[in-house]
Amino acid sequence: MQHFDLAIIGTGSGNSIIDERFSSKRIAVIERGSFGGTCLNAGCIPTKMLVHTADLAHAARHGARFGLGTTVEEVDWTAIQERVFGRIDPIEASGREYRSGHADNSNVTVFAGTARFTGAKELGIEPNGGGRATTITADEIVIAAGSRPTIPGIAGLDEIDYHTSDTIMRVPELPKRLAIIGGGFVAAEFAHVFSALGVEVTLIARSSTLLRGEDADIAERFTDIASARWDTRLARKTVRAEALDRGTRLTLEGPAGEELLDTDAVLIAVGRTPNTDLLDVPAAGIRTTSDGRIAVDEHQRTSIDGIWALGDISSPWGLKHVANHEQRVVQHNLLNPNDLAVTDHRFVPHAVFSAPQIASVGLTEAGAHAAGIDIDVAVQDYADVAYGWAMEDKDGFVKLIADRATGQLVGAHILGAQAATLIQPLIQAMSLGFEARSLARGQYWIHPALPEAVENALLKLPARR
Numbered sequence: 220m221q222h223f224d225l226a227i228i229g230t231g232s233g234n235s236i237i238d239e240r241f242s243s244k245r246i247a248v249i250e251r252g253s254f255g256g257t258c259l260n261a262g263c264i265p266t267k268m269l270v271h272t273a274d275l276a277h278a279a280r281h282g283a284r285f286g287l288g289t290t291v292e293e294v295d296w297t298a299i300q301e302r303v304f305g306r307i308d309p310i311e312a313s314g315r316e317y318r319s320g321h322a323d324n325s326n327v328t329v330f331a332g333t334a335r336f337t338g339a340k341e342l343g344i345e346p347n348g349g350g351r352a353t354t355i356t357a358d359e360i361v362i363a364a365g366s367r368p369t370i371p372g373i374a375g376l377d378e379i380d381y382h383t384s385d386t387i388m389r390v391p392e393l394p395k396r397l398a399i400i401g402g403g404f405v406a407a408e409f410a411h412v413f414s415a416l417g418v419e420v421t422l423i424a425r426s427s428t429l430l431r432g433e434d435a436d437i438a439e440r441f442t443d444i445a446s447a448r449w450d451t452r453l454a455r456k457t458v459r460a461e462a463l464d465r466g467t468r469l470t471l472e473g474p475a476g477e478e479l480l481d482t483d484a485v486l487i488a489v490g491r492t493p494n495t496d497l498l499d500v501p502a503a504g505i506r507t508t509s510d511g512r513i514a515v516d517e518h519q520r521t522s523i524d525g526i527w528a529l530g531d532i533s534s535p536w537g538l539k540h541v542a543n544h545e546q547r548v549v550q551h552n553l554l555n556p557n558d559l560a561v562t563d564h565r566f567v568p569h570a571v572f573s574a575p576q577i578a579s580v581g582l583t584e585a586g587a588h589a590a591g592i593d594i595d596v597a598v599q600d601y602a603d604v605a606y607g608w609a610m611e612d613k614d615g616f617v618k619l620i621a622d623r624a625t626g627q628l629v630g631a632h633i634l635g636a637q638a639a640t641l642i643q644p645l646i647q648a649m650s651l652g653f654e655a656r657s658l659a660r661g662q663y664w665i666h667p668a669l670p671e672a673v674e675n676a677l678l679k680l681p682a683r684r
């Protein structure tokens with residue numbers, strides 16, 4: 220049985236732990252899928268490359284507003300895929316090659332297979348493609364095994380060829396019609412991507428609002444815009460799926476009773492399930508949360524000494540920048556056992572890269588009330604700042620929520636063009652403890668740039684009494 224100083228399960232953020240400071244340690248890296256994990260291969264990176272393409276197509280379709288006779292004359296799906304995967308796939312291959320064969324990694328053994336705990340510090344590894352399992356032991360283990368798309372219990376689903384975010388970007392041809400089940404991040408982003416490329420999109424959501432985790436004003440505005448752009452079926456339950464000679468029929472139940480929806484392709488986008496179950500963590504005695512994640516403390520330690528976890532398998536956020544932050548904490552703690560670092564989850568931002576974009580950090584208005592905070596709220600429309608006029612914007616707005624007692628922001632929410640970029644000074648203010656109005660007046664804001672929407676929202680908060 221091979222013994223290692225450190226075993227890392229999963230090569231998403233887990234892979235970034237290893238650097239020259241670990242060169243004296245014998246390290247095992249175990250990966251069952253694509254090297255580099257979800258973000259690189261099937262998540263953030265390919266989706267945003269497609270979103271950029273979709274943004275260009277969407278803008279071209281709306282040129283008339285600016286006196287331009289632009290149209291989308293051709294959508295060459297093969298060329299679009301080649302741009303995206305022609306860049307990503309070589310990065311995956313070179314990442315695997317670097318860890319497996321480069322002199323920098325002579326202390327690292329890469330196993331292509333599925334790890335499963337067989338004891339506290341013991342892992343069985345089933346090689347991809349079958350063959351005899353290997354058992355290894357390690358003094359320290361980092362679980363960075365991520366999550367996978369959740370598949371809901373819909374009658375007949377097993378009998379149709381449905382897609383998830385893992386497969387939809389690699390379909391050989393664009394479908395004419397696409398039904399998306401779910402109303403969250405993945406649904407909002409892929410609805411934009413595929414509709415901008417000319418696919419007829421139907422969004423099927425259980426709740427009466429899309430993106431219902433967002434501040435209510437943001438979710439409501441987004442739902443209105445989405446309903447105008449896509450065939451949006453809200454408050455619908457998908458109860459059955461059946462294969463037709465060509466395509467699929469979905470049976471929905473909603474306020475008006477039963478509906479039948481025929482489509483060429485189905486995308487399931489109802490959340491993600493942590494990969495804890497693949498690892499048989501009870502065999503190691505590792506504690507899990509009620510929703511199946513691995514429980515960790517503020518140092519990313521699991522309940523078993525010497526076993527750490529990070530990213531989607533333990534984090535409730537499911538975001539790459541959180542997985543990366545936790546990876547840096549675990550890396551530090553492996554190197555400095557007597558000076559442990561603590562994760563900072565105070566102000567975790569997120570963005571939804573749809574059209575319009577959404578970005579958010581901190582509490583929603585309802586969340587601030589629920590937390591008993593006495594708040595001021597300020598809203599600034601893009602339409603009332605100069606660059607908003609230039610863009611003919613009608614939908615975008617910045618919403619700020621400040622603690623009346625301290626003058627500090629407790630939440631910031633933006634819907635509109637470049638929301639994910641515009642929100643950064645607000646994340647900075649919250650993280651570094653700047654008072655909201657001093658953020659507005661303590662610096663120049665470039666005129667007539669879009670951040671003036673943020674500046675004006677800050678100035679709408681009352682001066683501190």
Ligand SMILES: Cc1cc2nc3c(=O)[nH]c(=O)nc-3n(C[C@H](O)[C@H](O)[C@H](O)COP(=O)(O)OP(=O)(O)OC[C@H]3O[C@@H](n4cnc5c(N)ncnc54)[C@H](O)[C@@H]3O)c2cc1C
Nearest residue numbers: 229231232251252256257258262334365530531537538539
């Ligand atoms: C479509 C989509 C778009 C996204 N867009 C964004 C975005 O724009 N911004 C953002 O912040 N986040 C985004 N995310 C979320 C982001 O991708 C994840 O939060 C992040 O990749 C999690 O990293 P991780 O290292 O925890 O897990 P992963 O990157 O999933 O890595 C885990 C690895 O472990 C491997 N593995 C699992 N079980 C085992 C086992 N038993 N043995 C061996 N190997 C195993 C898996 O094959 C995988 O490669 C998106 C996700 C999706 C699905």
Ligand SMILES: NC(=O)c1ccc[n+]([C@@H]2O[C@H](COP(=O)([O-])OP(=O)(O)OC[C@H]3O[C@@H](n4cnc5c(N)ncnc54)[C@H](O)[C@@H]3O)[C@@H](O)[C@H]2O)c1
Nearest residue numbers: 371401402403404405406425488489490491536537570571
């Ligand atoms: N831009 C980004 O940062 C980004 C983009 C994509 C994905 N992600 C990450 O990936 C995760 C997964 O995305 P997602 O959109 O799949 O999940 P999500 O949690 O964002 O949304 C899931 C949606 O599915 C609905 N739902 C849940 N169970 C259902 C069921 N049985 N039937 C019908 N609807 C159901 C929920 O009400 C919700 O609307 C996100 O939560 C996020 O962490 C991030």
